Every structure is written in C-alpha cells, then in structure tokens.
Amino acid sequence: MARSIKLRIWRGDSTDGGLKDVVVEANEGEVVLDVIHRVQATQMGDLAVRWNCKAGKCGSCSMEINGKPRLACMTQVASFGEEETITVTPLRAFPIIKDLVTDVSFNYKKAMEIPAYEPPAELAPGEARMEQIDVERSQEFRKCIECFLCQDVCHVVRDHEENKKSFAGPRFLMRMAELDFHPLDQRKTRKQEAQEQHGLGFCNITKCCTEVCPEHIKITDNALIPMKERVADVKYDPVRWLGSKIRKREGL
Amino acid sequence: MTLERHKYDVLVIGAGGAGLRAAVEARESGLRVAIICKSLFGKAHTVMAEGGAAASMGNVNDNDNWMVHFRDTMRGGKFLNHFRMAELHAKESPDRIWELEVWGALFDRTKEGKISQRNFGGHEYPRLAHVGDRTGLELIRTMQQKIVQLQQKDGRETGDMESGIKVFAELTITDILKENGKISGAYGYWRESGEEVLFEAPAVVIATGGVGKTFKITSNSWEGTGDGHALALKAGANLVDMEFLQFHPTGMVWPPSVRGILVTESVRGEGGVLTNTNGERFMFKYIPDVFKDKYADNEAEADRWYEDQDNNRRPPELLPRDEVARAINSEVKAGRGTEHGGVFLDVSKRLPAEVIKKRLPSMWHQFYELAGVDITKEPMEVGPTCHYVMGGVEVEPDTAAAVGVPGLFAAGEVAGGMHGSNRLGGNSLSDLLVFGRRAGMGAVEYVKKNTATPVSDAAIKAAAEKIQAPFDRQGGENSYSLHAELQEVTHNLVGIIRTGSELKEAIAKIAEIRKRSANVAVAGGRKFNPGFHLAFDLDNMLLVAESTAKSADAREESRGGHTRDDFPGMNNKWRQVNHISSFDGEKVNVRAQSLPPMPKELFDLFDVHELEKYMTPEEVAKGGSN
The missing domain is CATH 1.20.58.100 (Fumarate reductase/succinate dehydrogenase flavoprotein-like, C-terminal domain)
Incomplete structure (x- = not known):
C-alpha cells in the first residue's frame, strides 16, 4: 500500500546549498532511489542523482542516507520507521557538483596510477592453467562494483583532504592486493608500491570500508591486512633484507 | 564563450564491452581514440550481464567447435541471422575470451585449470565462460584496466597518460556530423555542466547498446534509450529488423519496484525448474516441432540430462528465450500464474544451499535484499522482461561499417543482423568482443585511407540550437x-x-x-x-x-x-525478408530487403531435413548460394 514518507534532500552546488524537506508517496517494497525518482518526476525535475542499473550491480547511486554511505537502490524504504525522516546527502569525501552528485574523479586518477597487470611473456592465449582455489582470492576483490563507498567512508581521506595525494584508498589498495594475489602476475614490486607510493601504512584497520561494502567484500581482512603482512615480510625480515642487498633482487 | 573542441582519429560512442574493445583495437593500431560514455566509466550496461560469454573452446565437452556454435546460433535466430556475422562470431569467440585472460581476467576454472564453461539455453554443449553470475562486470573491468594499461604506456612514452586514448565520461552525443556525405565528427554536451563539445574525427564507432527504456518493464538501465540507433538513422544509416525484441523469460515480478530486473538464465542452466501455481512443470507442453528431437519430453529424462548429457535430451527450461517467454506468458494468461503475474522458478530443490550461493551469488543477494526471498530455500517469482533488441544498425559483417555512411561503424547490441530473430543467451558478450574488435579494425582501415573532413560552422550552429531549444x-x-x-x-x-x-x-x-x-x-x-x-x-x-x-x-x-x-x-517465405528502416527527416520508412543466402559450405553444415523446416523447397533445392 502506498503511504506518504518524509524525505530531506540536500540541494545545491559547490557554492551554496541546504536540506529541503519533501513529502512523497512510497509503495510497498520500494527503495530510496525509487522515491527520489518520484520526487524528480513530480516535484523537482532538475534534481541531480546518479544511477544506472537499480539492481546493486553498477555502483552509481552512492550517497549518504541518514549519514551512512549506502547505495540508494539497495536501501529499502521499509527499513526506516514510519515516522522517521529519511535524509539523503551527497558523498562527503568528494567535491559536490550538484544536489546528490559529487565529483568522483579522484578515484579514476588513482585507478590510472596502479601499475597494470603484467602477464607472463611466454604464455600463449588459451594456455593458462590456474586452479579454482588460486583464482578465488583475487576473484573476491574483482566483485567490486566501484561504488566508492569505501573511499568515502575511509577516515584517512574523509576528514583529511591533504591525504588524498598520497593515499589510494581501500578500493585501490585492494586492487593492488588483487594483482599481487593473481596467480600469473609477474610484477614483483607491488608490496613496496602499496606501502611507499599508495599509502597502505595510513590504514589502521578500523574496517569501516568493509562495513559499508555493498558486495560484502572483506576488504580489510582479506586484502589490506594480508598486504600489510606481505609488506612486513619483505621489509623487516632480516634474511630477506640482506638477500635483497646482496643479490640486488627486486621485490621479494 | 568559446566552444570546447577535440580532434581524434576515432571517436567511440559508448563504453560498454563493444565500445571498449573497439577502442583498444584502434589504439593498439596507433590511432588516437576518444571514448564517450553517458555514465561514469565502468558503469555501462554490460556490467549487468550475468551468465557468461559463449565460445566453443571445448573445455568441458570437447565435441564442441565453431560449427556447432554456428548451427546453434542460426537455430536460435530462426535462420534470419546474417550468416556471415554468425560465422565470424562462432569462429572468433574463443580467441576473444583467451585474449581477455591475457589482459588479466579471472574466469572460473575446470578441474584441469582451464576456463570453465556452463550450459545455457539453445547451446548444445556447455559453452559459456563465466565468473559466477557476474561475467559482464569481469569483461568491463578487464577492458577498463586494459585501457589503463595502454594509457600508462602512452604516459611513459609521451609524458601524458591521456595523449593516445581519453575517456570522456558523463557526456551525451546529440548529433553525428557529416560533411559531403562522410563522417566528420560528433556534437554533444557534458551532462555535468550542460556545456557543449565538438569532436572532429573521420571515423565514429557507435556502441551504445540497447533500447529497453522504450518499454515499461525492462531489465535495462536508464542508458538503454536507443541513442545509437537514432543517431545512426539521423546520420543516414539503416536499421535492420527492428521488430525483433527479446523478452527475457525471467525478470523479477515482485515487489513492484524491482519489476523487470533480470534473473539470470544460469538459474535454469544450473538446474532451476519452472512451475505454475498448480505445481506443474509446464515447459514440456511448449516444445515446438523444430526442437522436438533436442529437448526431453518427460521429467525423468530432463533430470537425467544434468548427469549424462550424451544419452539424454535437454530439459525444456533450456529452450531458446523466445520460446520460454511465450510459454510463461501463456501460463499466466491461462490463469495459472501467481497473484503478481509470474510463475515459479526453483533451484532450491536441485542444489544444496552453499552451491547456490557460490554459483549464483548475485542472484541470492538480489532476491534476499530486494524481495526478501531466500532462493536456497524457496522459489523465485519470475516473468518476461524486455531485455535485448536483435534489430540494429545495418552493417558490413567483416568491418562493422554502417551501410551507406562512410566513416560510421556500429558494434554490439546497437548493430543488427548477428542474432536474427532471437539471440541465444551468452552470445551477446561474445558478440561485443568479436564485433567490437572488428569495428575497431574497420575504423583503422578507413582512417588510413580517408583524411578528416573539417566540420562546418553551419553544422555546429544547427547542433547548438537543438540543444538550447528546450x-x-x-x-x-x-x-x-x-x-x-x-x-x-x-x-x-x-x-x-x-x-x-x-x-x-x-x-x-x-x-x-x-x-x-x-x-x-x-x-x-x-x-x-x-x-x-x-x-x-x-x-x-x-x-x-x-x-x-x-x-x-x-x-x-x-x-x-x-x-x-x-x-x-513461422512462414518460410518471410525468412527471406529483412526489414530496413530509414529516416527521411520526418518519419521512419520501412521496406523489405532480401536476406543474403548462405554459401554452400555453411549450408552443408546442416542436415537438409532441418533446413526444410525453415526454408522454402526452392531454397533447399538450390543448396547454398555458390
């Protein structure tokens, strides 16, 4: 049955803005994105919101709902109380463009800085053989839909704009782990790069990223902590340290 | 205010699988490429593709080869496919999948460590390379990361990572521009600022996907608004066979806000059965004559097939999508549907809960979070949803060049011909790889022989006025x-x-x-x-x-x-007819055109008695066009 709900939407741009209250109808089973669309079609034709698939698969409709970074398409209206006002605001860690849309180009810049996959030179197409169990570790991270909620929630950049330069954020540190765990990747220097160029050391494993991940990827436990352990292995193991000095090996 | 202008060798409109594959091909041949997308980079509708990419690698059943795949594709399309596109697709798909692996894709594996392949409707053998039920995401991400790799290479060589290939995200193209009958570029606006942009380029590849948003119940995202179809029509290209739309048999039907969202065919590939409200497994009643020898007509045989595919016929749940969609539609119309107008799809009785969660993770997630249904314990409610348009831009099969417009290319869902009157599941992801690459190659060959034509001020003025008008x-x-x-x-x-x-x-x-x-x-x-x-x-x-x-x-x-x-x-006379749409500036005109006949070497791949079901006696007697 349709009922009226109270919605509070942040409207404005980089210069000015504020919260606007609206009352809108919601039907059984609807998600927050549905009611935002209804506001758009009936009350605010120029309300800006990003979305694509409306099925939790593309990661476009990221916003903060009652202060929590979430996908609007996967947040049921019914999960809030009948009398509760639902407040929707843009992602806080990124510059505002308009209304609920932010400038997420930071993430695409970071994506371009992560050294690409390096396949074995000798391996012909179709010749690769990998065990399912060996690909599964990286496959978990490749489930990432790049909604950037983890990037938004991570306090390293959320409250410290100045860290953005030297910190790739959970999504891209996980990308580095994914490549490091890839059974065929040939680049041996990923651990040092994660630590020295992309700010792995900033992460103090509060697991906020894991909590907001709509794909339920265990970013901290399965990607970041193992990466930290690998870094520790390379950096602080005296035998390896000596070996790397004597034989001038790269990486391991 | 001065107009933002860019010059490129190749302009790719659309950043789904076909567009990205075309862009990679053109850049690797040394051309400068712009990729334009309406959304953010990496959000294209390709990410929604779940089941897999069809390629006859023969990793699971070594009887498979391109000829079997070709036959299945032609049957699925009821022989209205352009034979040459179906042939190229069947021959080249395996190479395109292996290539993705070289670029870093991680497909699910067989016991021998090869790429695993799964069963799907209309495919004789397990043929779909997949990653759980998120194969499209893997394709997009792999190609997105391949493009980053090319950009890093350009960066090392020129100091500017975006010197050879640049992504223009959240930009809408409103006009494809021509001068003297040839492509000269495209015009559009940044969605973010509304400011206008001119691209000058001798070659344009359209890879804009589908048209689902024309319909009320669809699995498509907001982007599927037929932009490329319309841009091509307005630029003087033709559309072929636009009457053929695929209603995917299994979309979600409840609650209303998720109506139309796709439920992957893999659910049936993994053993899911369809039942009506009487508990009847109704698909046995709907096996058409042309498929009687390939599909089981009783439950016992259908169930045995999951264990022994060599000695049993396939379950009818795995008929091509058009058949299953019509069957569900008939059941609901006959009053045997659920109160929400669907039927039941149940995989919980076939597989243990942990296997379902592993093989169909995003389906589990989707039903649990959006419908409150645990598919490891209960059936899903499903019904048809507008999913894919078989019709599209009329192209030359080998080069993906749009017929009638020099410099224009089209690949992926926006191109027509490949799938005939019905596409098989899994043939879309392989289609966009095969023809995305070919469109890239076609554009490269074209640019080598044709220099850019400057865009006239008159064309810019007309395009700008159109944007301002509303x-x-x-x-x-x-x-x-x-x-x-x-x-x-x-x-x-x-x-x-x-x-x-x-x-x-x-x-x-x-x-x-x-x-x-x-x-x-x-x-x-x-x-x-x-x-x-x-x-x-x-x-x-x-x-x-x-x-x-x-x-x-x-x-x-x-x-x-x-x-x-x-x-x-079906009427065999109509099989010889393609419908060609063109635009005269006022309205769309549709005319009939003869379908190109198959050459003998392809004709001979079929049993002549099978061809008799689709072709007129004269065609069969002729036995191929050469």
Missing part, C-alpha cells in the same frame, strides 16, 4: 510524462504478443507523442539537469519505437522475438 520554450510538455506515455503504448500495443490493429494504433500514438515532444520544455538550468537529459533520450526512444512498430506491423508471421496473434507460426 530551455527557450515556456510551459511546454514534461519529458517525464511523455516518456511514461510512450512506455504505456509500447507495453500495451508493441509488447510480447502483437496484432495488426494494435500495431497500427501504436504507430498513430507514437506519432502523436513525437509531435508533442517537439514542444518539450525544461525547467532549471543546464547543470546536471535530468529533465534536460531525458528530453534528448526521449527523442531517440520515439524514433526507435516508431521503427519497431512499423517493422512489426509489416511482418505478417511469428518468429523469434516477434509474435503476431493474427499471424501465428
């Missing part, structure tokens, strides 16, 4: 309401079952909406204004809907994704 109107039509009206018309009159009188009514109504759409007014400014964006999308959808309704009215038979209540059954 802002200058006061109190005109609302684009949201017109869109909703169009969706009602297509849903009610051009849907899964059609009749002549309703199609004629639809044509009149679409024309009326189109007339009113010329008066759309936009409230607010240019900055990220969805009402403004929809005004342009709407114009594209109206042209597509007109082309579909007119082609559907002309085809007086039922075949694949086109079912006529007043002309039930």
